[in-house]
Amino acid sequence: MRLDHDQLRQFDEQGYLFLPKVFSDAEVRALMREVPAILGQDRPEVVREKDAKTPRTAFAVHTYNDLFGRLARHPRLIEPVEQLLDGPVYIHQFKINAKAAFDGDVWQWHQDYGTWQRDDDMPEPRAMNIALFLDDVTEFNGPLMFIPKSHKRGVLEAGHDVTTTSYPLWTLDHDTIRALVEEGGLVAPKGPAGSALMFHGNLVHGSPSNLSPWDRTIVYISACHVDNHIRAFKRPAWIAHRDFTPIACLPDDCLLEPAAA
């Protein structure tokens, strides 16, 4: 799983990469079998939407679910990130975003590194996201929208929005978004379950609500170069991890092996 020259250039220029079908249907099914029980848990790591019922995000799933623990060390996800960040990485954040059918709410326009810098004192944007689709992502179920090239603009001014959704977020204002879209346009990469998006920590993104009858389950792994670990510990450890040990990858078949056992 080495990214080629064109992929490296696209990531550098556009700020993201779409990798179709990184995981097989069998691997996706194995992961999805775990999801309902995870999202059904009553624990602080599982954040609900404003209706206090619908699951919005389950944090740190790799620390309390064996199969997602394996996913967090999967070579098909971690090796490309080591390549892009040029060295060993640790997991800064790991979550399942449910964006549930009918009730999944928006994620406002934001940069992830903006939060990591402001809240966690992460020194540099040597950190990025992997989004793994566990459902088909279509135009109907609230796909991620990226503003290509916006990762070149550094950390943009942001306001702390604590009212729009159930989860506080450093969000960008309308004039900033208008100017960035004028320059880079908008894209909403879509594809079958098992596909992955890799995107720069400073890439501006958001996603609309999901009115469709189809869930849009996505795993987000935020990986950070080990030398660039966070310095501040204001947020709970299950939101901003404090274990900076480099990830040691498992074998390529690690997701299917336990199911077969």
Added chain:
Amino acid sequence: MRLDHDQLRQFDEQGYLFLPKVFSDAEVRALMREVPAILGQDRPEVVREKDAKTPRTAFAVHTYNDLFGRLARHPRLIEPVEQLLDGPVYIHQFKINAKAAFDGDVWQWHQDYGTWQRDDDMPEPRAMNIALFLDDVTEFNGPLMFIPKSHKRGVLEAGHDVTTTSYPLWTLDHDTIRALVEEGGLVAPKGPAGSALMFHGNLVHGSPSNLSPWDRTIVYISACHVDNHIRAFKRPAWIAHRDFTPIACLPDDCLLEPAAA
């Protein structure tokens, strides 16, 4: 502007018709020039989003704006409707839905005729909608979603939702939508400004929020066969009109003529 056999069959089978570029760029520009002043008015016909600022819907615009008054009698919109409803029609409702950039809120899953029957005592679903795009409608700015074939199911059970948005609506429950989509799928017709959608009064539809920096201005004309006029007058006359005079169409160039004068 006669619909052909294939178009009539598609409307009957699927419940909607997409007509690209019914109006020229010059006609759309003339209409759009009027829109900011209309949406800026402080009057009961102009409904705001929950934030009490962003315009959501301006009702009855044809009664207080000359150019939209002409649009309401335009042969390219009214003649196909007279053909589909098999006779003369009057305007039951006329509105501009702003779905404003960044802040335009959802329209939940609903049937329009469900409301016209329950609230206005309209005898039969011999009434339908024309949606005229005044902005380009894309995957990003909250396009209408239709459940094809759902118009064949009659009036479906609905609940009166007075909390989700600033405007009360008879909405359908999740199980109903799931079953209808299982059968008919989902479509979100998109196209350039000047395009029109014609859809059956019982076709189930909704639209997501608009997170993009692009407005999605759409005019909705709800036309009803004159024999099928409403019997109850519970809602304000600017929401459910009480003038059942058949529309007399104007000449085809009626939108450009005043601008030229």
